[in-house]
Amino acid sequence: MRDSDLPIRAGILRGFPALVGELGGQGEELLAAHGFDAEVGTQPDVFISLRDVERLLEDAASRLGVPDLGLRLAARQDLHILGPLAIAMENAQTVGEALQSAERFLFVLSPALSHEVIADPLNNPALLALRYSSTTGTGSPQSIDYGLGLVHRVVVLVSGGNYGLRSVHLPHGRIAPEAVYREYFGADVVFDGVEALLRLPRQFLAVPVGGGNELLREIAIDFLETHFGHEEVPVTDLVLAILQGQPGPDRPDLAKAARLLSMHPRSLQRLLVVEGATFKELVDRVRRDQAHTLITTTNLSFSQIAAQVGLREQSSLTRAVRRWFGTSPSALRRDAARESHAEAQPF
Template identity: 60%
Template sequence: MAEYLPSNDENLPVHDTGLPIRASVLRGLPALVGGDRGASLLAAYGFDEAKIVEGNSFISFRQVERVLEAVADRFALPDLGLRMAAQQDLHVVGALAIAMENARTMGEAISCSSRYLFAYSPAISVEEIEDPLGNPAVAGLRYATRTMTKASPQLLDYGIGIVHRMLVLVNAGAPYGLQSVQLPHSRVAKDSAYRAFFGAAVTFDCPSAVLRIPSRLASMPVSGGNDLLRAIAIDYLETHFGHKDVPISDLVTAILSEQPGFDGPDLAKVARLLSLHPRSLQRSLSQEGMTFTGVVDRVRRSQALDLITTTNLPFSQIAARLGMREQSSFTRAVRRWFDTSPSKLRRAAQTPKGQFIRVR
């Protein structure tokens, strides 16, 4: 399992710890190493394959790094990171995929990835830079991790490989003119494996992980884009992620939302899933004007509204699903949240015209 911070931690900021990444990052790993063997290894590292397939949950970035290195070593797959990137489709990055594939130009697609990739994981970033070799006709796309420790070779190969694959897919599956690739680690697989994947020369032991692309790529049009879909995707991304970092409260909400029936919210468990010390998690929530109890209450309110208005479950069962031991506690909570009783709320939802529900 994950290596957590010591109990005497007092002042470590969020970026001094492991950060989360969407579970879809490990999608397809078992198939690469023989199905059951890969699934067993994932289970040994504490990963639930069903959640990986579903893809909306967050897992530990640090643990992803470890499992990739372990699989590469155990199954003699030095090019595992490249293989993982090669099998992913664009939609591994969720709503960002819709914005990119419906961009008007390649430059707009690249800008979207730079601005919103952290919605996939706050641990990674893509930045447009000047060409590291000083060629004015070439620009650089630098892939980086925001963790304090140096990223492993497999994770770097996978990460920059995903960025390369996104550009190929946005460009209708065609080469986009990649000039060369720079990687900060020593070569771990054969040169032919890197050349076959990137279709360009790769150099190692460089300062950063960089794709060297033609400057003119930015003005190249993206074919088949839809303005409406692009606008919807950008609006969604901007509404939810139009700021520097994914709010920790959003990550906590995502974790709790996938655990119906949590019997007593467990701050320590959620902190472990985020690779944070509990006190670091509490401080981060406080900086956003939130508390762990407040996030739990918000999740319960949302789940209660859904279960009351869209199911016919007895209220006692709904109370149990929300982790409330007594139905009376559930009734009081519903009155506090919606200023009405559970039964009236259900009747209102079943009335054709409905009624105004005041959400506190």
């Protein structure tokens, strides 16, 4: 896995070779073409590149001519792809409690993925929404379909059946027949939305989870809090994913980042130091990368960029850019435009 990639557990590809084989392809060949071992899906505690997984799904869907590949893969998997998080969710008292566990500990699967319960984006007070997102920023339709499809499947499995899903919102255009989406989700689907969402009744959170065992849940939560994930995923990667996923003024401080990782702030800071970083340095790194992208690829004013990266005023951005790149924001934008123009010229 390359240093710049965010990790995901290899178990995410469980069932992929068999699915490709059923569709007339060679699953092992596709895996090998993207640098994966044929047995990768059977290695749940190994981390692989999420970006490479996204590329694999898009390539496979294209080669096989199967536009709903992401949904088909999600349909083959079950709750236990989430490891001990599955135990915590299965043994929650209510669906709401199960979803809270998923929100707290989804980083165990990958620090790039997030899932949270939010207010209904269409302002219906009787509804709420489950939002699924990835910090990779690639907008891979197959990966989004797979991720939201898996969230839907997990909710069905936890709740024991139909949970009153009102509508599904996807942040990409329709890539498969609408009937395919309706059959999978059992609800209306809206394409080209802002986010990946499942809209459902607010009262659904209070629905009991059948067969739950409180002792098993406590054991699973304790295991997640004290062991799982932190020792296997670099804490630096987890913090970077959190910071990249919430830019600008809403970027979490040390206390909030620690709370999202179920850690004490001092414990988080100590672990970062062991890995050769500090929280302040990570904030600066994310701010630098975001500022460079906004300056060189957009026409936003420098005051707008300062606000978006979490700096109070334009002068703060100017000082930071000089420290990061040894030049001014205007010169950085001018040089980027010149390079882009030169690359566009025919030989």
